[in-house]
Amino acid sequence: MVKRESIKSEHEELKLFHSRSLVAAAVVFLALAGILFRLFVLQVEGHDYFTEESRKNYLKSLPIPPARGIIYDRNGKVLADNRSEYVLAVVRDEVPGKVKDTIKRLEKLIPLSDKEKQKFYQKMWRQNRYQATVLRSKLTEKEMAVFSVNQPRFPGVRINVQMERYYPLGEIAGHVLGYVGKIDKRDLKRIAKREYKGSTHIGKSGIEKFHEKLLHGKTGYRIIEVDAHGKPQKLEKQEDPIVGKDLFLSIDINLQITAETLLKGKRGAVVAMDPRNGEVLAMASVPMYDPNLFVNGISHKNYNALRNNLDRPLYNRAIQGTYPAGSTIKPIVSMAGLHYGVVTPASKVRAPGYFQVPGHRHRYRCWNKRGHGSVNMSYAIAQSCDVYFYSLAYRLGIDRFAPFMKLFGFGGKTGVDLPSEGAGLMPTREWKKKRHNATWYPGDTVNIGIGQGYWISTPLQLVSAISTLSMKGKRLKPRLLRGIRKSKNLPEEIQAVSYLPSVKVKSQKMWNAPIQGMINVMHSPFGTARRSGAGAAYEIAGKTGTAQVFGIGQKEKYNARRLAKHLHDHALFVAFAPAHDPKIAVAIIAENSGGGSHVAAPIGRRIIDAYLLKRYLLPEDEENAKEGENTKKKKKKRNNR
């Protein structure tokens, strides 16, 4: 005790303890000041950032896809529509027990393929447990009935409605409409992803692709508050989607059907246009395909069948097919001659059945070996005298010829509102140098004078050029979109026409002779299409053409029977009517079908009649028959019930 007292000093210890306590208090104070500083950094400096992070945490925006615009023809017939599709969907959170067990029981009622199940599981695990995952699309009526009866046994499984694009007319006007398909990686690159949240489909071709922006509409949003598990708590804000605009095409669907029916069994295209405003009245390309096949992803089998078909049904011949125009461009070549003063309507050319470039031995033969004698412009057009145009083109020379043709739109896209339009080719001296590294020979010009050689164009370019001729130089941009309607209750807004630079020739009178020549083609006793012009209730101006696909030797004769079908001549025809007050212009091409006057001109006459006299060629009988069948079916169903 004594020892301890001597060493242990109460006073010293207390002093020591006090100083230690003071230091400790200082450390406590500093450390908590540090914490407070940290809180200041988070709550004052970082406040905006963390508020945003917090909002990102709990606010989720769910897109509401807009309904796609409906496509009508000019008279309001529905060409592309949205229909409801019923799908089976599963909400994981509402399924008691394992989802797998529910699926197993479900399979006994509704057959599910392994692929469907695999896709479903993949998708389900990526989504949160409160989201519905589609298990099976395209439920049949029977499946829906079976499921509905058993629904109480399957909590968490339900039938949902989805909108699906539908083309009620099937393959009719399929090339023009195009189709929608599931959005793929390539689409994602070219679209604003934000705008397509919630959308599954996008226009892939035709009008559906070209006017995607109008048709798609604006995605709406539902901003909801969710908890950490993704469970929705309440609706914060909703922005309704704006439905896509309804489009009214310039197509007259009855004329379209007429054109398609006339081409049945052939390969070819028909384009009909109103020269006064550029409205495309019909655009047929045969063979056709059914766009409905593509909407939910075409099967490999169907796709390969379309791809490998030698007749290439997927290809829109009216805008993508490039053909030698043949004699159909002769009236326009005449205009070039008149404009440059190379010929006058009355000046005559001796046509002995062939043409020779001075100083050369090669004979450019006329279709008529015997020759046409001495011919003027009108007769040359009516008789389609090759020699007259060989001579004319030779005298014009390519350097005047090509630029003049470009004024009519040859060698360039017309600018129609469809994707992947072909430009054709209007050859020039420079082009040949570049492309073939060869000089331009006078003989090249001679061939071009009758629409052969390097010169190729699309049926749409042809009808556009002929329309320009019919309007005496006034050019209108061909278009398919005639009117737009913002919503069902609003009136249709007709789109303004758009003019292209007119063709200006030295004198407006110059237009008369070529047009007269075309009238003679149809209505004079020596016209190549006089049979097709006979009995018309109005005057038609037309021009036939027969384009060679296969070069024939100097002394050989064209013999259709000996040549393979794909080497046969293309039959062409262009026309407009009434000749002095044009309301319709047409261009027809029937591939490898022989002469223009026999094959193409009658089709042209029939189309003009259909449009001007409302004498459409509709497979009504077939339709009636089908309708009869349908009613029978319906009756049967009723009986079943």
Added chain:
Amino acid sequence: MDILSRVFRWFNQLDLILMSGLVILLFLGSVTLYSASGENYAMVSRQGLHILLATIVMLLLSQVKSKTMQSWTIWVYGLGVLLLILVMAQGHIGMGARRWLDLGVFRFQPSEIMKLAGPMMVARYFSDRPLPPSLKDIIVALCIVMLPVLLIVKQPDLGTSLLVASAGLFVIYFAGLSWKLIIATLSAIPVGGYFLFHYGMHAYQQQRVLTLFDPESNRLGAGYHIIQSKIAIGSGGVYGKGWTEGDQSRLDFLPERHTDFIFSVFGEEFGLLGNIILLSLYVFIIWRSLYLATQGKDTFSRLLGGSLALTFFVYLFVNTGMVSGILPVVGVPLPLVSYGGTSIVTLMAAFGIIMGLQKRKRDYRHTPHT
């Protein structure tokens, strides 16, 4: 009359200033817990029971005389070590660690005893030795501290072992450990930390440390806690989102929000202003406890009181540091606010001890009455 005076003396024994600080803090804690639990009355009333039990323990301990406490020390420490070994052998596994001892009626963490028994034992050791201590005494004291710490680290429970270690070391500090040694030890910590990280830590503990330095690297894994906690505190701003209006806690983005991360809920709902008030309250309690320790009548009382006061601070510092993202996530609750019975009982027991240890002057004053 006898009973009345006894009751009066009980309350006289209490330090009403410290007591009022604790009552306000416990009230604030329960209010916060109501919001953090998702307005769960059942949880708040359970916490109320914990508080009641803890207060009784505090009242009882505040009556124990320093000498009695000193005489218990060796038994409490021995029992604690024994139970820790028992847990090691057959403890209940929860959250990947062996911490709990199932006593049938309730489960119980023996490591909690050590938060009190550890510093008591060291204070007891120094109580009849000259201070500042000799090197030999320091080494013995270190051994007393490290034995339970190592047992707890092995469970593994980083948070509790940290608290037990600091409680013991604070006693040595108050005993008068030379500043040279303190500075040498503090500078050795980074080196020791390196070895501890590589050889002494479980993978999950290493992950926690790594996540601290770059929480974004593991957004959905271990970093999630810290990121969400920072978002909660930061989005609270100066004024807070209001009671029960915290989006982060209400919508379940904040994990463990009623236990270790309850400070984030408080910060989100009451903002920087609320935090300043809360921290001030803690500072007040720590200050009062330290003051009471300086009033201790003997070495044992002062050393133990000072150590318990600073341990309370360590709780606060580690918890707020961890939820605000400047310290690693070690499982340390926000003292007297986080949900959980054991920690509240232990903490209130400590305050009971602190109150009981005082009365250097008053004891003399009351002596004639007894």
